[in-house]
Amino acid sequence: MSRILVVFLVLGVACSLADPINRNDEVTLPQLDGRIVGGLDTNITFYPHQISMRYNGNHRCGGSIYRNNQIISAAHCVNTLSGPENLTIVAGSSNIWYPTGPQQQLAVRKFIIHPNYRKLNNDYDAAILILDGEFEFNEAVQPIELAKERPEHDTPVTVTGWGTTTEDGYLSDVLQEVSVNMVENTQCKSAYSIMLTSRMLCAGVTGGGKDACQGDSGGPLVYNNTLLGIVSWGTGCAREKYPGVYASVPDVRDWIIKTVEENEFVGKIDFL
The missing domain is CATH 2.40.10.10 (Trypsin-like serine proteases)
Structure with a gap:
């Protein structure tokens, strides 16, 4: 199949690209x-930045801890969602179904998709998730x-x-x-x-x-x-x-740093 034909066909299968769990490999x-x-x-203590993104309790995507209340993941993992409702982040366990240690879970307060993200070919496929609270760092939960x-x-x-x-x-x-x-x-x-x-x-x-x-x-x-x-x-x-x-x-590092700095206190405890 020629690459030119592939480009035109992408428009016809856009729906198959919207869900990070399902895709047509044929x-x-x-x-x-x-x-x-x-x-x-492997053990989570070797990769303590690794998290499991859950939607309605089910594993949806991976991601990385960057700050104690901020996660880096892919834009395509969240771009089909209307908002952060029912989205949680789980850290600290090697097993996604049966916790192997002091697993921690926090709700997502909001997510920010790279402004140049293109669904057509997943260009700029990056997103920042702001958590409702903070992870407590230990040997199984660390930033990268x-x-x-x-x-x-x-x-x-x-x-x-x-x-x-x-x-x-x-x-x-x-x-x-x-x-x-x-x-x-x-x-x-x-x-x-x-x-x-x-x-x-x-x-x-x-x-x-x-x-x-x-x-x-x-x-x-x-x-x-x-x-x-x-x-x-x-x-x-x-x-x-x-x-x-x-x-x-x-190549998206500057955007990540800028976005993280702008949202440094979002999701943390609000003081009166």
Whole structure:
């Protein structure tokens, strides 16, 4: 299928891109990512910034703690919601269904989507969630700092989440981690052509088999203990020649910092 035809077809399948949990992997189009494939069980204490975004109590997306009352996630995880009602953030547990430690849960007071977010191709796929209260930091709940620049091609990076472990499979109970390698955008464009922008970065492995893909959306891609990317989209899961695509944190870093500063006290205790 030609890439020009794909662009026109995207308009016809926009609804399939709206839900971060459901997608049609049979259509060769940019599809919202959200699953760890080829990974291993891990412990939340190794990735204490990782959170589970819940809607009506059900896992919806991943995300990262940036401040004790602010979360970084993907715009596509919240852009279909009318508001933050019934949206909560859970931190501090390796298992999303059966808490493994002092799990903490806070309601979301509001979310802020990047003003340049484009649903058509998930450009600028970033959002800040302001919490109704503050997380208490401990060994299983910690913030993560933002990466300032992209590492070189083929550099190992790590993605984590509770997404399904096979294409069209089931969510993982236990937090998963997988190591993938940076793919230069010039090379990644051979898979995604004009859908890929400079605000995106790619990561995968030769031959496929390891990837983030449903349920991992919004979660962290980490390099040197900094947040490098936000799980965004891709074609299928862990398919050969189709790396995962992430919102590039270095390219939206200024917006994140500005937004966080403007909302520093939102969600905290209001004093008389």
